[in-house]
Amino acid sequence: MKQKIIYIILITILIIVPIFALSDFRLSLLSKFLVFSIVAISINLLWGYTGILSLGHGVYFALGGYSMAMYLKLQSQPLPDFMEWSGIETLPWFWKPFQHLPFALAMVILLPVTLALLVGIPLFKSGTKGVYFTIISQAITLIMSILFVGQQGFTGGSNGITGFDGLFGYSLSDPNLIKILYLMAVLILVAIYFIVRFMLNTHGGIIIRAIRDRETRLRFLGYKTDSFKILTLATSAAIAGVAGALFVPIVGIISPSIMSILMSTEFVIWVAIGGRATLLGPIIGALVINYAKTSFSESMPEYWWYFYGFLFIAATIIVPKGIVGSLLEKKWFINALNKIKNE
Template sequence: MTVLDKYLGGRQGTLGLLVLALLVLVVFPLVLDAFRLNMVGKYLTYAFVAVGLVLCWGYGGILSLGQGVFFGLGGYCMAMFLKLEASDPLSTKIQTTPGIPDFMDWNQITELPAMWQPFHSFGFTVAAVVGVPVVLAWVIGLALFKRRVGDVYFSIVTQAIALILTVLIVGQQGLTGGVNGITDLKTLLGWDIRTDQAKYLLYFANAGLLLGCIVLGKFILASKLGRLLLAMRDKEERVRFSGYDVSSFKVFVFCLAAAFSAIGGAMFTLQVGFMSPSFVGIVPSIEMVIFAAVGGRLSLLGAVYGTLLVNFGKTYFSESFPELWLYLMGGLFIVVVMYLPNGLAGVWAKHGPRLWAWRRARAAKAAALEVQP
């Protein structure tokens, strides 16, 4: 077995990753128009959060119901840079104070706030997209895990943080755009991100980053750290008595999940063209957990398929059955919880080998018939 196979989950894991790469990099771009492909790109930004939850929840046993916080922070950091670029003095000359975002002018702010100043730099913005959410996750993790706060209590705290941040964003309208968020984003370093060509390129960048996160996740799970995460989830006290600092491992995987979520949020802002507090609160955070649960909370690839399935379902049901789609989505979740406890990955793990065996037997039989005189 090669090192590549080892860290990608062996032959089956490598094949699964290649199939997903073929689907998102070749099949979708070939069969979908620009509008639908952009929708799939938006769904894939949510998959970053689901992949992080597989590591954090599925393997680490840490159920965070506030991942929308990190998704939103990453998105807002990118949106601040894009908004400043779109708010040059020439484009905002009709404002009372040219050169600042329009929502600040509407709120009678006459000078760009200090917290916005560093976001003139793209390099700082890229660092902040990951750095700000990771620092927040580190503070939360250090405060809770060092005190052995876990299970349902940790989930409640993360929900509370999501609610607090939503209220803060909405309340600080002059700094954040309030309930409308940061909108009317046009260019990235002078490149118009609203064109179909730009959306295609952003889609491929988005898909490439997602595949990179999956590979990193597989590498971690195949290492000693991955085995420790599983042991912590099942027998935390035994791992602690073996001399390992359990809280540090928990902080690490929680920060890693936050970083993945933040990258997804930044790509969402680029792909869709806005960011608002509606992606930060409790409801989107719980939806993101559902994505991971539907795909299978122990499968990095399943998290992506679960995200695509749920969002395709939301789109199809809302377009075809506008008055019933919420009930249909609720029914889908009930079916998954009751009959597919391990998600789509569990179904494949149970029936996939049988399917492959049946196909091999059929191929062998066909080959035998061909050689008969």
């Protein structure tokens, strides 16, 4: 028991240290990496545990981000500047409710979940699975990004939505807000980690893993696997939407580039390298890869993408189960974990 208290104290110190040790820029960067870890968890829930690979999670992430961005924009400008440029003189009806924070927060979850249901219900009910679902998720991503770029007057077009005054009475560059957002990112990441952990330990969690491993046998036993897949997709989309909402005040912008196929593919790479079907793998993968990306792009920007490609290939060949997945196969690592649990 005393050992566990010590571990909790050490983790708490590890969380607090960056607030004092890092500059505002680096702390904001770490906050963004933590947000990406939340997205990685949502991908892992769907791909790692249910066996459904989605290359369209950038859309759910962006929908949560746009919901928060619309609220922040209306706090700074009653009529957004990009609407004035497009000749729109009055605020569109679907923008007006976003003047209120409770509505915007509700849409952060409801919009991604609604789209997930519109995608998941017809596809899974018709028996779509495997690579076919992956391809369709890519197509939906492409359609949505084109739609948002084309609606310049309502979405800001390719430039997206930016120019926010601030949040909670602070400007986005205020050091106090940067610290608050960092702590929010940590708390939300921890909360979602334990929520997903709880879900996976329930009867439903066992079923979705059985869908990944032996879906046909599960159907023979009388389970409606399509319903479980729809529910998992909706839950995953909701988590991605929450991450998107947190991303906007940290970065200060949301644009259609966030929902691109490239961004969705990066999400998947983080999970693959960190270790899918593990709880910590997506978090480790997102943090390590984004730290490496930042470091290499600052020192050797022309070589970064070559390294990124090599890293993914090497991870696939050398450690196909990812960083955490490979460690879990080591006896010394398992013994260490068991020791911590027993103490």
